[in-house]
Amino acid sequence: MKPPPFHYHDPQDLDGALDLLARLENAKVLAGGQSLMPMLNMRFALPDHVIDINAIESLAFVRESGSRLEIGAMTRQHDLERSAPLRRLCPLMVEALGQVGHRATRNRGTLGGSLCHLDPAAELPVVAAALDATIQVKSKQGGRSIAMADFPAFYMTPAIEPEELVTAIEFEPWPAGHGHAFIEFARRHGDFAIVAAAAMLELSPEGTISRASVTLGGVGTAPLRCHGIEEQLLGQHGSAALFREAAEANRGIDAMDDVHASTLYRQHLAAELTGRALATAFERAQERVPA
Amino acid sequence: MTDRRRIALTVNGLQRDGEVEGRLLLADFLRHHLGLTGTHLGCEHGVCGACTVLVDGQATRSCLMLAVQANGRSITTVEGLAPDGEASHPLQAAFHERHGLQCGFCTPGFLMTLVEFLEENPEPDEAAVREALSGNLCRCTGYQGIVDAALQASASLRETSGQ
Ligand code: FES
Ligand code: FES
Numbered sequence: 331m332k333p334p335p336f337h338y339h340d341p342q343d344l345d346g347a348l349d350l351l352a353r354l355e356n357a358k359v360l361a362g363g364q365s366l367m368p369m370l371n372m373r374f375a376l377p378d379h380v381i382d383i384n385a386i387e388s389l390a391f392v393r394e395s396g397s398r399l400e401i402g403a404m405t406r407q408h409d410l411e412r413s414a415p416l417r418r419l420c421p422l423m424v425e426a427l428g429q430v431g432h433r434a435t436r437n438r439g440t441l442g443g444s445l446c447h448l449d450p451a452a453e454l455p456v457v458a459a460a461l462d463a464t465i466q467v468k469s470k471q472g473g474r475s476i477a478m479a480d481f482p483a484f485y486m487t488p489a490i491e492p493e494e495l496v497t498a499i500e501f502e503p504w505p506a507g508h509g510h511a512f513i514e515f516a517r518r519h520g521d522f523a524i525v526a527a528a529a530m531l532e533l534s535p536e537g538t539i540s541r542a543s544v545t546l547g548g549v550g551t552a553p554l555r556c557h558g559i560e561e562q563l564l565g566q567h568g569s570a571a572l573f574r575e576a577a578e579a580n581r582g583i584d585a586m587d588d589v590h591a592s593t594l595y596r597q598h599l600a601a602e603l604t605g606r607a608l609a610t611a612f613e614r615a616q617e618r619v620p621a
Numbered sequence: 622m623t624d625r626r627r628i629a630l631t632v633n634g635l636q637r638d639g640e641v642e643g644r645l646l647l648a649d650f651l652r653h654h655l656g657l658t659g660t661h662l663g664c665e666h667g668v669c670g671a672c673t674v675l676v677d678g679q680a681t682r683s684c685l686m687l688a689v690q691a692n693g694r695s696i697t698t699v700e701g702l703a704p705d706g707e708a709s710h711p712l713q714a715a716f717h718e719r720h721g722l723q724c725g726f727c728t729p730g731f732l733m734t735l736v737e738f739l740e741e742n743p744e745p746d747e748a749a750v751r752e753a754l755s756g757n758l759c760r761c762t763g764y765q766g767i768v769d770a771a772l773q774a775s776a777s778l779r780e781t782s783g784q
Contacts, residue, residue: 331665337624338643338689367685368666370644380643384690408679432756434673434680434734519755 333370340382344468344497347383351493352470354379359495361404361443364435389442389497392416400500403442407454408433410441419503422460422510422530426453429512432520442496448486448552450586451522453514455482456547459555460528463501469494482552504541508532509615511607514547515599517590523548524591525599529607531568531615539563544608546600549585556580559604568612577605628692632657633701641688648672650688651698659699659729663758670757673730674698680737699729702736711781712736712774721770723761731757731767739775743782747772 339354341347351357358377360366361384369375383389389404392413399419401410410416411427430436430444430453444454445465458465458478465476467490476489478499483489490496504510509531514523526547534540542563544556559576566572578601585596629638632655639654646665651657651674663669665684672683675697702710712732715721722728731754738745738753745753750771751764759767 332646332649333644333687335642335644338626338687340689363685363687363690364667364682367687371646371665371684382687382690432670433738433753434670434682434756435667435685437676437679437681438685519752 331371331373333367334373334376336370336377337379338382339379340385342385344386344388344495347381347386347495348468348470348493350379350381351495354381357381357492359383359446361446362406362438362440363443364431364439365443365447365449383495390440394419395500397502398500399503400498401441402498403445403496404440405442407431407436407439407441407444411436418506420461420501422512422528423454423457425510426457426512426526426528429453429514429516429520429523429526435520441499445481445499446488446490446496448482448488449522450485450551451524451526451548453512453523453526453547456526456528456545456553457512458499458501459553460530460543460545461501461503462543463499465496466498466500467494468497473497478553479555485551504530504532507615507618508541509611509613509618511610511614513603513607513610515603525549525585525596525603527600527603527607529604529611531563531608531611533568533615537567537616539566539568539612544604546580546583546604549583549596549600551586554583556604563608568608568616570609573608573612574605577601577608580604626689626692628689630691630693631695633697633704639688643687643689645688646684647674647686647688647691647696648683650691651683651696654688657698657700661726661729663726663730668758669727669730670734671727671730673733673757675733675737678737678740680734697733697736699732702732710736711777712739712770715770715774715777716767719770719773720766721762722766727757727759727761731759735771735774739771739778743775743779745772745775 357379360382389402391402393400463478514526528545530543532541542560546554580600587593661671663671
């Protein structure tokens with residue numbers, strides 16, 4: 331179908347956008363358009379106003395500031411895939427980006443757009459949760475930061491106010507030498523995952539696991555951090571058996587049931603993919619840290 | 622609700638303009654305002670890839686972009702691959718030779734996706750071609766002819782560029 335009628339606004343700077351957001355009722359922010367445009371075309375979204383923020387160049391950047399990496403909300407997924415600092419500091423996000431949609435959607439799609447759309451099976455919210463990222467939002471009243479763990483309010487809805495705009499995400503990259511893996515199962519390459527698993531591991535000089543991050547996507551309304559598994563791995567020597575056994579815990583998670591897959595199937599994928607992601611992350615960590 | 626806007630853009634090398642409603646899709650502007658019906662609309666929600674065009678050289682779904690957003694940009698559609706009177710583009714020739722199309726509905730999207738892909742990856746293997754085409758649906762060919770055509774075109778493009 332075609333989009334319903336709406337008033338179109340294209341503010342040229344951040345203040346202009348925040349001003350419109352404060353003033354207009356029932357407004358939707360148009361970022362890369364790879365989620366909102368389908369919603370408009372299918373008339374799932376019926377905004378009176380569309381605020382197109384594509385002209386705001388100050389929202390597209392990748393910046394190292396001290397020990398943290400900051401990424402502007404309007405940075406295109408395609409540009410992120412090619413960003414030198416991101417490739418060096420956060421290979422997990424780069425690996426996930428390769429599975430976000432298709433080349434033609436990544437050319438337009440943005441990091442902030444994917445986070446705000448918050449599809450339960452989208453890759454980038456999983457990465458943000460895995461990294462304990464912080465989401466920066468601004469409104470005319472000022473700015474605030476939201477921990478990714480608190481960002482999803484409910485199904486496909488971020489915990490931000492109507493007058494607020496997500497401007498950036500930031501996180502502390504893991505030290506060089508950590509291992510990572512982002513693995514998903516989807517019907518077709520580039521489709522939303524039925525289940526996705528992200529793992530990061532850091533090894534101590536003795537070769538034991540000193541830090542672990544395990545996150546699932548596609549199982550519930552928000553990315554699921556598997557803290558139990560993370561704790562279980564600490565201090566252990568990595569092995570195929572250890573990872574398989576630890577991942578088994580994910581067979582018992584609460585998982586949704588829809589046309590794409592049953593709860594049982596999702597639980598199976600969650601356990602299987604977690605095990606594979608951990609094994610791959612461990613292998614990579616071993617390659618990177620000279621024994 | 623008729624906030625109409627004037628837009629001016631370059632389409633296949635020609636300066637074009639128009640007055641459009643905010644909600645008009647780029648695909649519909651190309652098809653109905655400019656008469657460039659080579660760009661097809663299959664799903665209108667970003668799944669099939671039939672509407673793919675180049676925006677400033679980047680493959681883009683024209684059903685997921687508003688015409689107003691194309692203001693000041695340069696668009697290439699399938700009509701721009703081989704302007705009237707010129708020989709087919711090597712990709713078009715390869716699709717013809719390798720049975721890369723049957724009904725042809727999906728073809729413009731495949732061609733425009735591949736134009737960008739082959740520019741960046743002049744020597745792809747079959748797996749890379751298949752991944753690059755994962756965002757385009759074809760209901761007729763079973764894809765094999767399309768993949769063969771893409772590989773053949775990459776070889777002939779390399780030859781013409783003297784590699
Ligand atoms: S018509 Fe645009 S992707 Fe199908
Ligand atoms: S040739 Fe008919 S859809 Fe592809």
